[in-house]
Amino acid sequence: MTLLIPFVLVAYVLLYAFAFSIPPLPPVSTFLGAGYDRHAQKPLTETLDAWLEREERIALDKLLANVSPGGRNVAGAIKGSVIASPSREHPNYFYQWVRDAAITTSTLVDVYADDPSSKLSSELSAILDEYTHLQHSLQHTNNPSGSFDDLSGLGEPKFEADGSPFVGSWGRPQRDGPALRAITLMAYLRAYNSSHPTLWTSGSGDDWFASLYNPSLPANSIIKADLEYVSHFWNQSGFDLWEEVEGLHFFTAMVQLRAMREGSDLALAFGDKGAAQWYTKQAKQLEEFMPQFWDQGKAHLVETLGSSRTGLDCGLLLGSLHGYPSADASHTPVYAPSSDEILVSLLALVEDQRTRFPINAAPSSEQEHGLQGVGLGRYPEDVYDGYGNDKRGGNPWFLCTASAAQVLYNTAENLVLATNLTISSTALPFYEALMSSSSLDPRPDTTYGLSDAMFHSVLERLKSTGDEFMEVVKTHTDAQGSLSEQFDRVTGYERGARDLTWSYGAFLQALRARKRVL
Numbered sequence: 399m400t401l402l403i404p405f406v407l408v409a410y411v412l413l414y415a416f417a418f419s420i421p422p423l424p425p426v427s428t429f430l431g432a433g434y435d436r437h438a439q440k441p442l443t444e445t446l447d448a449w450l451e452r453e454e455r456i457a458l459d460k461l462l463a464n465v466s467p468g469g470r471n472v473a474g475a476i477k478g479s480v481i482a483s484p485s486r487e488h489p490n491y492f493y494q495w496v497r498d499a500a501i502t503t504s505t506l507v508d509v510y511a512d513d514p515s516s517k518l519s520s521e522l523s524a525i526l527d528e529y530t531h532l533q534h535s536l537q538h539t540n541n542p543s544g545s546f547d548d549l550s551g552l553g554e555p556k557f558e559a560d561g562s563p564f565v566g567s568w569g570r571p572q573r574d575g576p577a578l579r580a581i582t583l584m585a586y587l588r589a590y591n592s593s594h595p596t597l598w599t600s601g602s603g604d605d606w607f608a609s610l611y612n613p614s615l616p617a618n619s620i621i622k623a624d625l626e627y628v629s630h631f632w633n634q635s636g637f638d639l640w641e642e643v644e645g646l647h648f649f650t651a652m653v654q655l656r657a658m659r660e661g662s663d664l665a666l667a668f669g670d671k672g673a674a675q676w677y678t679k680q681a682k683q684l685e686e687f688m689p690q691f692w693d694q695g696k697a698h699l700v701e702t703l704g705s706s707r708t709g710l711d712c713g714l715l716l717g718s719l720h721g722y723p724s725a726d727a728s729h730t731p732v733y734a735p736s737s738d739e740i741l742v743s744l745l746a747l748v749e750d751q752r753t754r755f756p757i758n759a760a761p762s763s764e765q766e767h768g769l770q771g772v773g774l775g776r777y778p779e780d781v782y783d784g785y786g787n788d789k790r791g792g793n794p795w796f797l798c799t800a801s802a803a804q805v806l807y808n809t810a811e812n813l814v815l816a817t818n819l820t821i822s823s824t825a826l827p828f829y830e831a832l833m834s835s836s837s838l839d840p841r842p843d844t845t846y847g848l849s850d851a852m853f854h855s856v857l858e859r860l861k862s863t864g865d866e867f868m869e870v871v872k873t874h875t876d877a878q879g880s881l882s883e884q885f886d887r888v889t890g891y892e893r894g895a896r897d898l899t900w901s902y903g904a905f906l907q908a909l910r911a912r913k914r915v916l
């Protein structure tokens with residue numbers, strides 16, 4: 399997430415050397431010596447359900463601690479900012495990233511939308527309004543990516559916590575930020591509008607709406623500015639969500655596609671017909687572009703086009719989850735979490751990470767084959783260990799592990815809604831792995847309905863495998879319920895930036911998906 403660029407350039411050169419010469423890992427027993435107990439100080443017997451209920455409150459509290467106004471970890475940060483982590487050194491994450499802030503704020507919007515009239519929501523509303531105002535000023539802040547005049551400045555990935563530009567060298571521009579911010583603000587606008595029924599008709603909310611979307615004053619419309627940026631720059635290369643590789647990326651393209659689709663609907667709602675057509679046209683082109691990320695030879699999606707990496711990446715899961723939310727019934731699915739391509743890519747990533755990290759061979763995952771919950775890191779070639787680089791490789795991340803759970807819960811939810819399951823030959827490896835401990839044998843090109851045992855068994859396994867990933871999160875969370883960025887591939891203890899805002903957001907999103915399906 400935050401590798402320094404000089405390091406990145408070196409790492410970039412070395413990366414491929416490591417990728418193909420990962421040292422063989424010693425046997426697991428070497429690591430699990432006497433005294434090894436990552437449950438230290440935690441109630442060993444707490445069920446997953448009980449822990450999830452407890453951790454939900456802790457995660458929301460600790461997420462809000464990193465948000466201004468009101469957060470206890472944000473002294474010196476400007477109102478409306480979301481810092482990535484309170485850690486100011488080793489590593490210094492005390493900045494606001496446009497991506498991280500938009501993603502975690504979208505979690506707050508979801509909580510707000512649950513019940514806009516609750517006491518919590520009125521507190522959230524104050525935060526969301528400050529976030530909105532600050533985004534306007536960040537958009538207009540000249541920065542090393544450029545300025546507002548030609549929109550180039552919107553590609554700037556991070557700002558100082560006080561709202562001033564970050565001027566150090568960095569992997570810029572990053573073109574996912576404006577798309578994610580537009581998605582978050584559009585969700586807030588929809589939730590706000592639906593809970594203020596008189597706003598639209600009485601005109602009393604014109605100023606509020608106009609600051610978000612005003613066809614005749616694009617420079618003052620936060621959402622429209624971001625949509626314009628996405629529509630004009632989506633097919634130009636930029637840095638990936640991990641800020642390391644320049645190119646065209648699956649995660650970025652998926653959130654750009656969603657922004658263009660929802661942006662077109664929003665433009666229409668404001669009578670901005672020309673813009674609606676323009677955004678729809680870009681969305682169509684993005685839809686046609688997306689299949690380039692499917693690698694038929696590898697039989698999985700790749701995160702970056704033309705990269706010499708494997709392409710397996712947690713960004714595939716995140717792109718799917720943020721690009722095609724399961725709640726979206728109004729647009730044709732493109733690489734939705736339940737799609738064949740995402741599911742087989744998840745399987746391939748899990749198979750890689752299971753053998754790469756010693757903790758994944760711990761007793762909780764006895765099976766050699768099949769799909770089971772493991773700690774997932776960002777991508778196989780990763781060498782960032784949370785503080786610097788380690789040529790032996792990276793570690794599992796909380797947000798990636800939680801995202802795997804969310805993909806499985808979303809797939810289960812989708813199955814419940816569809817009331818039938820068709821297993822294609824593309825998806826067969828995933829369903830075989832999912833059902834490997836069952837006596838049932840999934841067959842390709844077969845549709846299973848409510849009267850088939852296969853349908854119900856697959857549904858159960860999707861939920862229980864999702865729970866296995868959440869169980870991994872539980873195992874490595876400390877006694878206070880804090881989630882850092884990573885957990886150590888050997889000892890299992892937390893490492894990297896403490897209290898990573900995105901870790902809490904990803905956990906809460908996975909939990910919401912679980913509640914919808916249970």
Ligand SMILES: *[C@@H]1O[C@H](CO)[C@@H](O)[C@H](O)[C@H]1NC(C)=O
Binds near residue numbers: 587588591592664668
């Ligand atoms: C706000 O809600 C009203 C009433 O449901 C609807 O007609 C209008 O299109 C909504 N506006 C936006 C911008 O979504």
Ligand SMILES: *[C@@H]1O[C@H](CO)[C@@H](O)[C@H](O)[C@H]1NC(C)=O
Binds near residue numbers: 633634
């Ligand atoms: C971007 O779009 C332009 C105009 O349609 C096209 O000429 C160019 O090839 C595209 N670039 C990429 C990388 O797709």
Ligand SMILES: *[C@@H]1O[C@H](CO)[C@@H](O)[C@H](O)[C@H]1NC(C)=O
Binds near residue numbers: 815816817818845847
């Ligand atoms: C499966 O379910 C979908 C959605 O409910 C429906 O459109 C489709 O016709 C069903 N297919 C079969 C083969 O039953």
